Amino acid sequence: MSASPRAGAPDKRRMILQAAVRVFARQGFHTCRVSDIADEAGVAYGLVYHYFASKDKVLDTLFLERWHVMLELIREVDGQELPVREKLAAIASFIVESYRHDPDLMKVIIVEVTRAANSFGDKHIDTIREAYDLIGGMIAKAQADGVFKADVEPRFAAMAFYGAIEQLLTGWIFELLPQTEDYFERAKWLVVETICGGLEAHAMTAAGAAGGGA
């Protein structure tokens, strides 16, 4: 694309991306103008279009960059010989740390992409799905090994696991949950402990979940 010729020279492309994160997080993708991004980055309007073909492409770039890092981590963890609980803990930890490191970016990714069923979520659905599938695979393997009980669809369990984490981030994003070092750590632990605890194959409650009126 374009390496800045000399150190110290500001990489305008990067500056635009970072400004976009702040603007998208503050105003939302649909509500902000391209000029807001340019202003925030301190560059001319047209420069945004020098580096990105469209407003959409800016968000695409932000999402894909980050998501690929996550996929890489998941694959790496998946390749190792570890108990599921630790694999899932590594994933939960990565996501929470991502938020702690750059809350705005994670907010944008979750709000504007991961959960945007009509726009970017749909466009990137295959990329998003990859993560779900990998997690589902881990759970399936744990079931095969007898570590998890076999009576839940791995795909469903994977969604529940990922959904629980994402909702914690949502709680932070909406400022419904406290955001202290301590709570970040406890959140990681909670999700893994709860989901794994629920999936593990300890003395099965014979209570056939007969329940449920409509």
Added chain:
Amino acid sequence: MSASPRAGAPDKRRMILQAAVRVFARQGFHTCRVSDIADEAGVAYGLVYHYFASKDKVLDTLFLERWHVMLELIREVDGQELPVREKLAAIASFIVESYRHDPDLMKVIIVEVTRAANSFGDKHIDTIREAYDLIGGMIAKAQADGVFKADVEPRFAAMAFYGAIEQLLTGWIFELLPQTEDYFERAKWLVVETICGGLEAHAMTAAGAAGGGA
């Protein structure tokens, strides 16, 4: 508001709301035009503004109507003398049934409101929060009764529970999960079983969740 004078006379206001659900679900709130709603409803453009002050108000109405029904159910369940597991099962069941009954409406509510941190989510945050708080209260009570272990923040557990359900709906919305009668039933069971299983105070694994570098 306006009761249609005679039976058989179509309630145009209702028709507009229902059309809006279909249009919002199909195209998304930001991408659709008010004329799309009017066309879908088979009414004139201006009539939308006769019944609703703005495009926003249409979505507000859809969300509030449904969310209040849910809050009512949660409160009713909460008032009864039931084991947590059954209370949570009733909530999970209600949400899944809501989706089964009107997938488009639930899609709109989740995608455009519940998770829209910059627009409607923010506007309705207090209403949304009420649900989380009620669920959190149930969990806190279960902890006080010794049914759930006491070492997780009720608020965090409530978010994890709700997030797991919403992510299952998201899976259906994105068509990542199968949508058959059977799967709907299993989904309800899975969420409750997993989360409750994880939160219950059975023989605590002494494995102090020491883990996780980051």
Added chain:
DNA sequence: ACGCCCTGACTGACCAGTCAATCTAGTCCG
């Protein structure tokens, strides 16, 4: 005749994307 429901053409504002012009730095030659 009054008060509604209902209509749809119109307006005013807004904004993504274009483009012609200017700037900057590197390179090559005399």
Added chain:
DNA sequence: CGGACTAGATTGACTGGTCAGTCAGGGCGT
């Protein structure tokens, strides 16, 4: 060294299209 040339970086005024919301008027029941 200086001037000519090139290519990419940078600028911001402008265009074309879109769309939320308005409004003046028409229809119909009572």
